[in-house]
Amino acid sequence: MTTVARSPNLTAPEARRRLAHERDSRLTQLSAIEAGAALADKELSSAQAAAIRRVLTEISAAEDRVADGTYGACQRCGSGIPVERLEILPYARYCVGCQQKS
Ligand SMILES: [Zn+2]
Numbered sequence: 571m572t573t574v575a576r577s578p579n580l581t582a583p584e585a586r587r588r589l590a591h592e593r594d595s596r597l598t599q600l601s602a603i604e605a606g607a608a609l610a611d612k613e614l615s616s617a618q619a620a621a622i623r624r625v626l627t628e629i630s631a632a633e634d635r636v637a638d639g640t641y642g643a644c645q646r647c648g649s650g651i652p653v654e655r656l657e658i659l660p661y662a663r664y665c666v667g668c669q670q671k672s
Contacts, residue, residue, distance in 0.1 A: 588660040632661035
């Protein structure tokens with residue numbers, strides 16, 4: 571067998587890299603919205619900007635969890651969040667089961 575077993579969790583540097591990438595893309599979206607806000611629908615723009623700011627807060631919280639070693643563990647049930655989920659949503663707080671219950 572030449573395949574390497576996948577880690578059940580993202581490594582801290584990998585998690586940080588993904589979170590930094592997420593932040594960059596949100597900040598780009600945010601500045602595009604703010605630049606277009608004068609022309610576009612103001613209410614829609616501010617709703618979008620608020621949603622992006624919430625994600626940025628989640629990204630910062632996820633970075634804190636990387637720092638304290640709790641990243642990748644569901645904050646409700648404590649089980650590991652599958653790496654496939656973290657690849658899609660690197661700032662996920664909960665496993666899929668708990669997310670659906672919330
Ligand atoms: Zn859970």
